Amino acid sequence: MGNLSNILAAVHDPLSVNADFRVISEQRIPRTLIAVFVGAAIGVAGALIQGHTRNPLADPGIVGVSAGAALGVVAFTAFTGIASMAFTSIAAFLGAIGATVLVFVLANVGAGQLNPMTLVLSGAALSAVLSAFTTSLILSDAGALERMRFWTIGAVNKGNLETLYVLIPATIIGITIAFLMAPQLNLLNLGDDVAQSLGVDAARARVTGIAVIAFLAAVATAAAGPISFLGLLTPQIARSICGVDYRWVLPYAAVIGAALLLVADMVGRVVAKPGEIEVGIVLAFVGAPVFLYLLWRNRVVQL
DSSP: OHHHHHHHHHHHOGGGOOHHHHHIIIIIHHHHHHHHHHHHHHHHHHHHHHHHHTOTTOOTTTTTHHHHHHHHHHHHHHHHOOOOHHHHHHHHHHHHHHHHHHHHHHHHTTOSSOOHHHHHHHHHHHHHHHHHHHHHHHHTOGGGTTTTGGGGTOOSSSOOHHHHHHHHHHHHHHHHHHHHHHHHHHHHTTOHHHHHHTTOOHHHHHHHHHHHHHHHHHHHHHHHOOOOSHHHHHHHHHHHHHOSOHHHHHHHHHHHHHHHHHHHHHHHHHHTTTSOOOHHHHHHHHHHHHHHHHHHHHHHHHO
16 A cells, blocks of 8 residues: 555655655666566577577677677767767667677688687687777776776666667567567578578578677667676577477567576675675676586587
8 A cells, every 4th residue: 555655646746756666666667677678688689699600609798799889889988978878779789780790700711601619719709809998998087987887797777767768669679570580590590501492581681680689789788788698598598498499489588588687686686785796797607607518518519
C-alpha cells in the first residue's frame, strides 16, 4: 500500500514524491532497463558474430568491436565535449565498423580463408591496442578521468532517461533485423557455396551481418561501456538449450544476455556492499575462465 500511495502522490503532486520513490524511478528503473537492453544487444551481437565467423570463440568484446566503439565514443567526447547518447552512439558505430573491418583484414592476411584462431588472436591484439588509445585519451584529461572511467570497464549505473530514449528503440531495430537474418545465417553455416546455390547472396549477407553486429555493439557500448565475455557466454548457453537453428538461437541469446547482465549487476552490488563492482569486472571473473576452457577445447579438437 505504501508504494501505491507514493505512485498516486507522484501523479497528483510530483514535488511530494519521497526520496525512496525518486531513487527507484530515477536510478533503479533506468539501471534495470539499461542492463536488459544492453544485455540483449550484446547477446544477439555475440550470436551473430559466432554464426558469421563459424567461430564459437568470437565475441564483440574479445575481437575488438567493443573496443573500437569505446574508442570512438571517448575520442568524440574528448575532442568535442559532447556526451549526448545520440551523438556518442554514432561515434561508437563508426568506431565499431572500423574495428570490425580491420580485424577481418588482419585475420585474412596471408590466408586464403578466415581461420577462427587467427580471428581471435587478431581481435585480441587489436582490442589491446584500441584500449590503450582509449586509456591514453582518458588520462590526458584529468577532469574527464572519473567521468569516462567506465569506458574502460563497463557499467550500467551511469545512464539516464536520455540513454534509454536511444538505447531501447535502437536495440529493438537491431535485434529485429538480426531475427530477419536468421534463415540466411542457417544457410551460410552450411557453407557459402551451398547458401549461394539456394539463392543467398553470401557476400551481401556477410556485409549486412557485420553492419548489424557493429550497430548492436555500438549502441550497447555507448550506453554501458565495453563489456567483454557476455557475447561469448550467451550464444554458448543458447545453443545448449535450443540447438544450432538461429531462428531460435537469436531470441534465446537476447533473453539470456539480458538475464546474465542483470544477474551480474546484482552480484556486483551485493558482493561489494555498500559499494559496488561494475558488471564488466563481474563478467570478466566468470567469462575469462570459460574463454580459456573453450580455447583449450578448440585447440584439442584441431589437433
